[in-house]
Amino acid sequence: MTEVRRVALVTGASGGIGADLARVMARGGHDLALVARSAGKLAALANEIAATGRPRPLVLAVDLARTGSTDELAAGLAAAGASVEILVNNAGFGLNGPASQLDRASQTEMIDLNVRSLVDLTLRFMPDIVAARGRILNVASVAAFLPGPDMAVYYATKAFVVSFSAAIGEELRASGVTVTALCPGWTATDFQARAGINAPVTALMPAMSAMTVAEAGYAGLMAGRRRVTPGLFNKIAVALLPYMPLSLLLPAIARMQKSRRHV
Template sequence: MVERVTLITGAAAGIGVELARVFSSNGHRLALVDRRGDRLTTLASEIVAAGGTAPILICCDLEHPEACDDIAAALAVEGVEVEFVVNNAGFGLFGYATELDRAEQLGILAVNIVALTDLSLRFSESMIRHRGGILNLGSLAGFLPGPGMAVYYASKAYVLSFSEALRQELAPLGVRVTALCPGSVSSEFQARAGIEPGLEHEILNVSASDVAYAGYRGLMQNKRVVLPGLGIKIVPLLLRLFPRGFILAAIGRIQLRKRR
């Protein structure tokens, strides 16, 4: 029998580390992907010390066009098949789109959209065969327009829409698809994006470990969307009460304060 693995991208920090821990603690053999090989090695040692099976480590940068080919090749060498795909890798940049580096913003699309889509589709046959699933890391940002982080917010809107549509297509084949949409989480994301967390972070903040646990539980329970934390669950409901233009202006004002 072919061994099955759970593929987790962006596994070396933040929510990715916690996702690796929770999947491993529930008996999953992992294939961990990140651009920081030293951190992957440290995480793998921790997983083994906790009684988990040694993960497959794949060091690559999902911004590179050949990254998904490299992941597939590494798994083929190991002789394993993917049962679950956890598309956790992603990043954003703070600032006006016309002022930020264009290549870096295209890098956001490469990781948040292109690689996520590629891996979701590339391993669909094995996920169907093993009746597995896909956990895509979205964001509360996916429900909102995002002046000040236009490309990032738009990328997360894609993740939400794509996940919901793919879920509908794969459900008859026994494959679960869940979008995990946290609000503000204390992690390296803020530093890379170039933002200082504001009041909204204090209100909507949920720990990375709680987000990971909620995502795992939601996937296993075949939830469509997971909004971890009580405060964040209210936000999509509130958005229905206000015109889109009002929301757009409000987000713009919040982001403008961060530029000062």
């Protein structure tokens, strides 16, 4: 009988926070399955990890925003004899601009990736994760804790991720499965370029490295924490935001997003 390969599946592993989460998890001794659209970047990361003496991660090049893509992903895993023990829903993107002016299809694609595929993968692999008493890490954002004029759909998708993660975490509590929402603030990755953001790093808006965020996320995942907010600045922001009146907060966020937009 062939042995089942128990993997930690990381979406959005071709770059940024996801690639560093994969590196940190490989160091932690996890066998991995790497998912994103860029097959070449995934293969390069799998080779990098294999060169350290770890098992070579499975590579699954899939566009998760496409309906039916998670069927392909599940079929690829089954063909490799792999079962998901840890699920890291990290793939996501944002778009900067008023919702009325941004492309409608791109905004619904964002919901397909940031929300629909995250829910689909979670529900699809839940039986395996429960059987393994595994873990789930969903990458949300500081943006989850307030409405985001001029990035409205993105902020709303991340609010969904925080809410969904906390709720299913409670549902799964008796099973021993933990669900962690990772809530980074501004992190230096390709996210800004895809979102149409062009902002200098300032003392007021410090950027963290993807590796620092990944290490915090992994530590929180393995400790079974409900929520991880890396960085003091972000922790303070998340703690204070609920006390700020929306009449002041919303125009301030709109001004900030406008000032960061690529022209």
